[in-house]
Amino acid sequence: METTVRTRLVEVVVPVHNEQRALRASVARLQTYLAGTFPYGFRITIADNASTDDTWQIARELAAELPNVRAVHLDAKGRGRALRRVWSESDADVVSYMDVDLSTDLDAFLPLVAPLLSGHSDLAIGTRLARDSRVVRGPKREFISRSYNLLLRGLMGARFSDAQCGFKAARAEIVQALLPAVEDEEWFFDTELLLLAERHGLRIHEVPVDWVDDPDSRVDILRTALDDLRGLARVARRTLWGAARLPVPARVRQAELPKGMAHQLPRFAVVGVVSTLAYLALFSLLRQAAPAQAANAVALLVTAVANTAANRRFTFGVTGSAGAMRHQFEGLIAFLVGLALTSGGLWLLPAGVSHGVELVAVIVANALATLARFLLLRVWVFNPRRRAGR
The missing domain is CATH 3.90.550.10 (Spore Coat Polysaccharide Biosynthesis Protein SpsA; Chain A)
Known part of the structure; x- marks a missing residue:
């Protein structure tokens, strides 16, 4: 054998x-x-x-x-x-x-x-x-x-x-x-x-x-x-x-963030935190008089408009009124993605859950919506090559 x-x-x-x-x-x-x-x-x-x-x-x-x-x-x-x-x-x-x-x-x-x-x-x-x-x-x-x-x-x-x-x-x-x-x-x-x-x-x-x-x-x-x-x-x-290098094999190299992202991410994060706080406050206020889905949609729409304007100026450095309406219109695409994610998160909750559980669900879903917004704004709405082409 x-x-x-x-x-x-x-x-x-x-x-x-x-x-x-x-x-x-x-x-x-x-x-x-x-x-x-x-x-x-x-x-x-x-x-x-x-x-x-x-x-x-x-x-x-x-x-x-x-x-x-x-x-x-x-x-x-x-x-x-x-x-x-x-x-x-x-x-x-x-x-x-x-x-x-x-x-x-x-x-x-x-x-x-x-x-x-x-x-x-x-x-x-x-x-x-x-x-x-x-x-x-x-x-x-x-x-x-x-x-x-x-x-x-x-x-x-x-x-x-x-x-x-x-x-x-x-x-x-x-x-x-x-x-x-x-x-x-x-x-x-x-x-x-x-x-x-x-x-x-x-x-x-x-x-x-x-x-x-x-x-x-x-x-x-x-x-x-x-x-x-x-x-x-x-x-x-x-x-x-930045973090210290570890003693792994010498054949590997340090990965780097894409060009421009090192300063865009912190600014986007600041705008995102302010927008999220405003969204949660508005959602909680509207929830007292409206169903969860309606309160979510209105709160997300209002803060999405403000978020696009703030990121246009502070994160991606676009000034002046040229293209502002187009940017807002294209920013609504990210709004629809965020609405789908947050509405889906609320839909998955069992009936009769507490308001606190609803808030946690929309926080998690809103984090995903924030990611989608950053990617769309960076690679599409405020892409510098696109602006240069125009």
Whole structure:
């Protein structure tokens, strides 16, 4: 009988918090799959972060029962914290992780790590947004996922398609060099790591995956979305002011913002903050006498006109009255995009929610509308080549 010589080691981390229901079956299934099909050496590490149920006890039992399975315990909660702990101490060639519910088809695991073991790529991610991916999930999670990744592409210039799929891997030497600069310890950890990798010119490989949503998922979608928005603001600020280079391979280069964007983004952000505050105040005032959709439309229209005028003058440096009406008309295209996003966010809310929940929904949707507005204003309405041609 021929035996496979396994000369490389891949560490698979399964971060868990209060997962006593799914842990045993998932880890047993993962271990059986890798032992039977994976052509490289592997180690499964169950990373329990501050579980309060029987998760840690089950993890220790699995480590004692199954070969190539171990368990580590952290006293503090956080998926990013668990991954940082295991990845930073790993002696494997490639480190990876997957969600405990195994929502992603395991047949995608070898295509995920193979380019890393060959040296072709530095990091690899599963993507649910590729044309070849087969995904089963509800409309709310679909809307939030696509909106978040659109925000990443437009605001941060990200080229990867799916930041939050729980199916990622990286060369250990690369991720261990990047980890000191990653600040987040929870759900934004993935996004921050990928943005940092792109800023250093590292190669990110994407694998289309088949993915089935876990109906028992206990992720607080709203809280996670708000935490991600705060994380994006922090990373954007750090990118604008510059950040120290990390000791990654010398073949990579520092990524730069497109010409002109370094001074346009802060000014647009200031105008955007003022516009958002005015929008929220007007929405709250109108909401006392009108339905949510009507209050949203009126508040967005008024602030969109003021926003276009302010960005025309302060962000893109266009003075004088020439073209002002055309700019306002074209700015209404961005208004319609914003109206669709905010109306869609309100539509997704269940009936009878509180006014506070409505406000949070329109804040998230308005952030996406702001991104669309900046892109339209920069590349179309106030494009200097277009003005020069006229």
